[in-house]
Amino acid sequence: MKTFFMLIKNMLLFLSVLLIILVLFLYLYYGILDHGFRREEKKAAANAGKQSAQPVSGNSLRNDRMLNLLPVPYKIEYHEGSIKLPGKLTFQVDATLKDQVGDFLEGLPGIEPAWVSGGAFFRCVMDASIPAQGYRLILNPGYAVINYSTGQGLHYGLVTVKVLMQNYQNNIPCVTITDSPDLEIRGAMLDISRNKVPTLATLMGIAGLLADLKYNHLELYIEGFSFAYPSFKPLWEGSETPLTGNEIKQLDAFCRENYIDLVPNQNSLGHMAAWLATNEYQDLAECPDGFRLMGLIKMKTTLDPNDPRSLELVTRMTDDLLPNFTSGYYNVNLDEPFELGVGKNKKLARKKGVGQVYLDYVLNLHKMVTARDKKMMMWCDIALKHPEILTQLPGDITLLDWGYEAEYPFDRNGHKLDSAGISFLVCPGTSSWTSITGRTANMLGNIENAAISGKKHHAKGLLVTDWGDMGHWQYLPVSYAGYATAGALGWNSNTAAQMPLQKFLDSYVFHDPSGLMGGFALDMGSYNLFEEFLMFNMTTTMLTFQFGLRDRVMARGIFNKVIQGLTTLMKDIAPDMIDTVKTRIKMRKDYDHAGLMQFLDKQEGLLKNIRLGMADSLLVKDEYSNAITLIRLGAGIKQYITSRNSLTTDQELNLLVAMDSLCSTYLKENSRLWLLRNKPGGLDASTASLVTLKLQIAQRTGILQESSFRRNWHRFTEKLASAALVIYLKLV
Numbered sequence: 001m002k003t004f005f006m007l008i009k010n011m012l013l014f015l016s017v018l019l020i021i022l023v024l025f026l027y028l029y030y031g032i033l034d035h036g037f038r039r040e041e042k043k044a045a046a047n048a049g050k051q052s053a054q055p056v057s058g059n060s061l062r063n064d065r066m067l068n069l070l071p072v073p074y075k076i077e078y079h080e081g082s083i084k085l086p087g088k089l090t091f092q093v094d095a096t097l098k099d100q101v102g103d104f105l106e107g108l109p110g111i112e113p114a115w116v117s118g119g120a121f122f123r124c125v126m127d128a129s130i131p132a133q134g135y136r137l138i139l140n141p142g143y144a145v146i147n148y149s150t151g152q153g154l155h156y157g158l159v160t161v162k163v164l165m166q167n168y169q170n171n172i173p174c175v176t177i178t179d180s181p182d183l184e185i186r187g188a189m190l191d192i193s194r195n196k197v198p199t200l201a202t203l204m205g206i207a208g209l210l211a212d213l214k215y216n217h218l219e220l221y222i223e224g225f226s227f228a229y230p231s232f233k234p235l236w237e238g239s240e241t242p243l244t245g246n247e248i249k250q251l252d253a254f255c256r257e258n259y260i261d262l263v264p265n266q267n268s269l270g271h272m273a274a275w276l277a278t279n280e281y282q283d284l285a286e287c288p289d290g291f292r293l294m295g296l297i298k299m300k301t302t303l304d305p306n307d308p309r310s311l312e313l314v315t316r317m318t319d320d321l322l323p324n325f326t327s328g329y330y331n332v333n334l335d336e337p338f339e340l341g342v343g344k345n346k347k348l349a350r351k352k353g354v355g356q357v358y359l360d361y362v363l364n365l366h367k368m369v370t371a372r373d374k375k376m377m378m379w380c381d382i383a384l385k386h387p388e389i390l391t392q393l394p395g396d397i398t399l400l401d402w403g404y405e406a407e408y409p410f411d412r413n414g415h416k417l418d419s420a421g422i423s424f425l426v427c428p429g430t431s432s433w434t435s436i437t438g439r440t441a442n443m444l445g446n447i448e449n450a451a452i453s454g455k456k457h458h459a460k461g462l463l464v465t466d467w468g469d470m471g472h473w474q475y476l477p478v479s480y481a482g483y484a485t486a487g488a489l490g491w492n493s494n495t496a497a498q499m500p501l502q503k504f505l506d507s508y509v510f511h512d513p514s515g516l517m518g519g520f521a522l523d524m525g526s527y528n529l530f531e532e533f534l535m536f537n538m539t540t541t542m543l544t545f546q547f548g549l550r551d552r553v554m555a556r557g558i559f560n561k562v563i564q565g566l567t568t569l570m571k572d573i574a575p576d577m578i579d580t581v582k583t584r585i586k587m588r589k590d591y592d593h594a595g596l597m598q599f600l601d602k603q604e605g606l607l608k609n610i611r612l613g614m615a616d617s618l619l620v621k622d623e624y625s626n627a628i629t630l631i632r633l634g635a636g637i638k639q640y641i642t643s644r645n646s647l648t649t650d651q652e653l654n655l656l657v658a659m660d661s662l663c664s665t666y667l668k669e670n671s672r673l674w675l676l677r678n679k680p681g682g683l684d685a686s687t688a689s690l691v692t693l694k695l696q697i698a699q700r701t702g703i704l705q706e707s708s709f710r711r712n713w714h715r716f717t718e719k720l721a722s723a724a725l726v727i728y729l730k731l732v
């Protein structure tokens with residue numbers, strides 16, 4: 001017995017020594033990491049002297065020399081004088097199109113149209129030589145003529161008249177416009193599934209703006225329960241506020257009237273987290289116990305493609321969704337099945353290859369889609385990652401090449417897809433999501449890159465995406481510049497340098513006679529120039545909200561892991577972008593908190609003096625004002641993480657109080673603004689991380705009010721936890 005107790009004593013002593021060594025190691029390792037970060041900060045400060053944070057002024061995109069019209073027409077001939085459409089407007093057109101033209105003209109302010117058989121002021125004349133979506137518009141002081149070959153081309157000519165009439169207050173320069181689009185399809189995809197489900201009125205408003213930008217394709221991205229599936233009512237009723245079939249039918253009818261194809265869109269393999277979280281379908285997951293993406297994010301999002309019940313579920317979902325649409329297309333997505341081949345199908349993937357496992361599911365899904373007389377569309381990230389399957393895809397599938405950075409290799413991918421004889425769309429983004437107020441320079445470069453590459457490699461069209469990752473925190477007006485740019489360049493791809501973007505936003509989108517709001521909106525998308533570097537797919541301010549009030553060593557460790565994960569994801573689809581990431585990080589500078597605050601002060605002062613003439617003028621201004629509050633809060637977190645170790649207790653308390661006030665102000669105002677454009681479901685989930693932030697602030701405030709010993713003990717354990725996490729992240 002004595003020997004047993006001696007053994008226990010020696011073991012405890014040994015474990016105690018090991019624990020002390022571990023604690024000392026972690027504490028010393030923390031010091032090494034912190035010293036390394038201080039060294040990086042000195043280097044960043046030196047880089048900051050080489051780089052100036054100068055937001056691109058919206059005025060540089062004004063272009064007063066061009067006709068104030070987007071898309072920029074293919075050819076414009078200017079004549080003497082101007083034209084004013086009379087209130088009593090006689091028009092002439094083939095009787096089969098009388099109602100179409102009459103209804104459109106009746107929607108113009110101050111116009112009462114009257115159809116006549118001859119001698120009309122406004123004449124619409126058939127010309128078979130004009131392309132199907134093209135038109136010729138002749139505006140002279142005493143008459144107007146639209147030449148067209150199809151009803152769609154005539155519609156675009158009428159839209160041009162509508163836009164010019166507003167932008168020139170019905171005193172339009174006399175011109176002859178000869179116009180037709182570069183790309184057959186010009187589309188937008190709106191994310192209605194990341195917490196935020198717009199009301200029907202909001203969707204109608206967006207569709208109306210897109211129609212005036214000559215879009216002809218619209219998709220509403222559906223994952224989870226943002227659509228009210230009749231067959232699955234128990235899964236969403238009472239907890240969600242989805243878009244209903246009746247609402248979709250109303251939107252579909254409105255879109256058809258404006259020559260927009262409203263295309264059903266539903267995820268069918270990856271991004272199935274909401275379904276796999278239910279008791280009914282949890283066993284359909286490829287990884288039932290979950291999967292850690294980048295070693296950080298635990299997820300269960302991908303269906304088991306080899307389980308027949310997966311296709312049965314998607315088929316049932318499809319049969320609920322499709323009857324509400326008249327489109328001949330169906331976007332089944334199939335992107336980012338992160339867990340594919342690492343769970344239930346691991347052995348099969350080793351035997352056949354992940355690409356073949358994916359292809360087998362695609363082919364089965366394609367049979368289901370074609371049996372319903374639809375043409376299938378799908379993202380092509382997995383096909384590009386496994387190019388051996390490209391030639392095995394059915395020829396009637398349209399692939400969607402998505403990439404949201406200005407440097408994305410649309411040109412290389414387009415050449416590959418075109419050479420394989422594959423129908424495809426180029427898919428840039430608005431750069432609005434995970435950015436709060438956008439990333440203007442990236443948005444412009446990304447869309448121009450996509451449009452030029454798309455035309456060069458015979459893409460069928462351009463689909464601009466407007467996602468809502470990380471809570472869908474961007475307000476709707478932040479996306480307007482992206483909609484306008486994609487509409488313009490999807491129509492006429494080589495006109496980026498000629499676009500009167502800021503001027504058009506002022507006069508047509510925001511109805512700002514002072515000409516300030518367009519420049520303000522574009523400039524707000526430049527606040528990321530005050531950050532350490534240009535972050536991919538988001539701003540570093542936005543990413544900070546995902547960290548919360550972390551120790552800076554811990555925050556940097558998580559950040560480095562995120563960057564590592566991003567470069568890994570780029571490896572197969574856009575490997576040439578990895579060097580861009582590394583270069584940006586190498587040239588990182590200090591986060592310019594003071595400069596950003598001065599910029600936001602200036603923007604806030606400008607916003608107060610702007611007077612808009614649109615129906616939702618006050619709402620737009622309030623949305624931008626609250627967005628500025630959120631940026632201030634994110635910048636405050638940045639400042640706190642960086643400087644906390646050098647702050648006195650009172651200074652830290654003051655900073656915490658300021659952040660708590662900003663957070664409360666934002667949350668209260670956001671709740672009001674959200675309900676003016678969107679359904680209530682998803683609001684709480686959207687802002688959950690901000691509620692957590694308030695709790696962290698309260699906890700830290702409580703610690704600062706404790707004794708010096710307890711504060712120091714908490715700091716000591718926090719350093720150990722930070723060092724341990726960094727080691728863990730390096731190992732996974």
